[in-house]
Amino acid sequence: MLDQRAHRLVNLKDFQTAGGPLSLGRLDLTPPTDEQYILRMVIRSAGDYQIPDELDWVMPLIKLAQEHQKAINANHPYCYVTVRHGIVKSKRDDEWHVDGFSTKTPHNPEQNYIWANTDATEFADLNVTFPDDFDPRVHNINHYLEQFVEEVQKADDETVYCMDPYILHRRPSSTTGTQRTFVRISFVPIEIDDILNTPNPLLPRTYTNDGLKFRSQLITY
Numbered sequence: 243m244l245d246q247r248a249h250r251l252v253n254l255k256d257f258q259t260a261g262g263p264l265s266l267g268r269l270d271l272t273p274p275t276d277e278q279y280i281l282r283m284v285i286r287s288a289g290d291y292q293i294p295d296e297l298d299w300v301m302p303l304i305k306l307a308q309e310h311q312k313a314i315n316a317n318h319p320y321c322y323v324t325v326r327h328g329i330v331k332s333k334r335d336d337e338w339h340v341d342g343f344s345t346k347t348p349h350n351p352e353q354n355y356i357w358a359n360t361d362a363t364e365f366a367d368l369n370v371t372f373p374d375d376f377d378p379r380v381h382n383i384n385h386y387l388e389q390f391v392e393e394v395q396k397a398d399d400e401t402v403y404c405m406d407p408y409i410l411h412r413r414p415s416s417t418t419g420t421q422r423t424f425v426r427i428s429f430v431p432i433e434i435d436d437i438l439n440t441p442n443p444l445l446p447r448t449y450t451n452d453g454l455k456f457r458s459q460l461i462t463y
């Protein structure tokens with residue numbers, strides 16, 4: 243399912259058979275003592291991987307994700323790492339949302355590999371048909387999808403899941419202010435140009451877009 247739609251352009255029709263995330267099994271990661279917050283740090287842009295030492299502890303997840311990308315024959319040039327290790331202070335990720343759904347430029351779907359030590363991500367298995375006049379460049383897709391959530395499914399702790407832009411998910415809101423470790427490795431077909439990205443000193447990029455501003459302009463269908 244997820245491996246098949248990896249090879250066709252991002253589209254609304256694939257929400258009719260969204261399914262759940264793919265479990266890749268348990269994985270032990272040993273986070274550093276100090277807290278660490280990294281948002282979409284680029285570790286690859288077409289060339290070799292450039293991974294700062296601070297991310298050594300994430301390497302087992304990166305390797306597993308790379309192997310799975312190979313297995314499903316997805317060859318995205320960009321790779322990003324997000325780490326939220328410490329008191330949960332991220333906002334809005336406890337609202338139902340999908341990651342990387344965009345039809346602005348036609349492209350194949352990205353794949354995200356996620357892992358949490360505790361209170362892992364919640365999912366909903368959706369089968370949604372959109373009205374003909376729904377335009378994801380105008381309408382907020384998360385707002386539309388959340389009304390179809392019937393049963394909340396919970397991911398297992400310390401377990402790797404692969405998901406794509408068709409999987410609706412959220413951080414459990416009960417985790418706000420608690421101690422938690424979350425990691426996400428994203429394999430993406432086009433560069434994420436967002437000034438909020440944490441820079442990688444080994445792989446400098448110039449960002450100009452304010453992604454948050456764009457997303458807040460979308461209207462509810």
Ligand SMILES: [Fe+2]
Pocket residue numbers: 335339340341411
């Ligand atoms: Fe997400």
